[in-house]
Amino acid sequence: MTVVKSILVFILAGLCEIGGGYLVWQWMKEGKPLWYGLVGSIILAAYGVVATFQPAGFGRIYATYGGFFIVMALLWAWKVDGFRPDRYDIIGALIALVGVCIIYYAPRN
Template identity: 35%
Template sequence: MTYLIYLAAALAEIAGCFAFWTWLRLDRSALWLVPGIAALCLFAWLLTRVEVEHAGRAFAAYGGIYILAAMGWMWLVEGVRPDRWDMLGVAVCVAGASIILWAPRAA
């Protein structure tokens, strides 16, 4: 469930940032900011739903999943297929996120 929450948070964050990108870089209407801000609020709320004791650890593990989602966004929304180096980087990052999340720790 943690990975699904992180994935939803990543998509919300990317969508929110993309709305700002669209407004500022693609010279579109400032109305893009309305769903963008809502998406960023959803991102922040979702990130608090994971069962990780420390915020820093939750944010660090999230980073790996964010990278996976960003590559997916690039492929599905922007039409640019990730290359083998992108995919290798994603695999390393998701492995790192998994280690951070699931490593045995003293209570």
């Protein structure tokens, strides 16, 4: 699997987890209709399936996904909720992303 393809899978998984979680949050915390929670739950289940499209083992994939999730959660909060990340949010997210890319993409024997 190419690096670009695997990054796209991580991004798709992130969208499923964050988007699904957001819909459940809206239903539970913001009083949105039940269908928000149902659709959100289906999307969250899709996240579990999407993650299996990566070729590595479970532990390495989920560790790596964590860094992508951090970046994507901050971007989602910024664009959807109006949260404005500060420089420490950005620095921390970049450190996490670099770290997980080393974990996942470093050449191994």
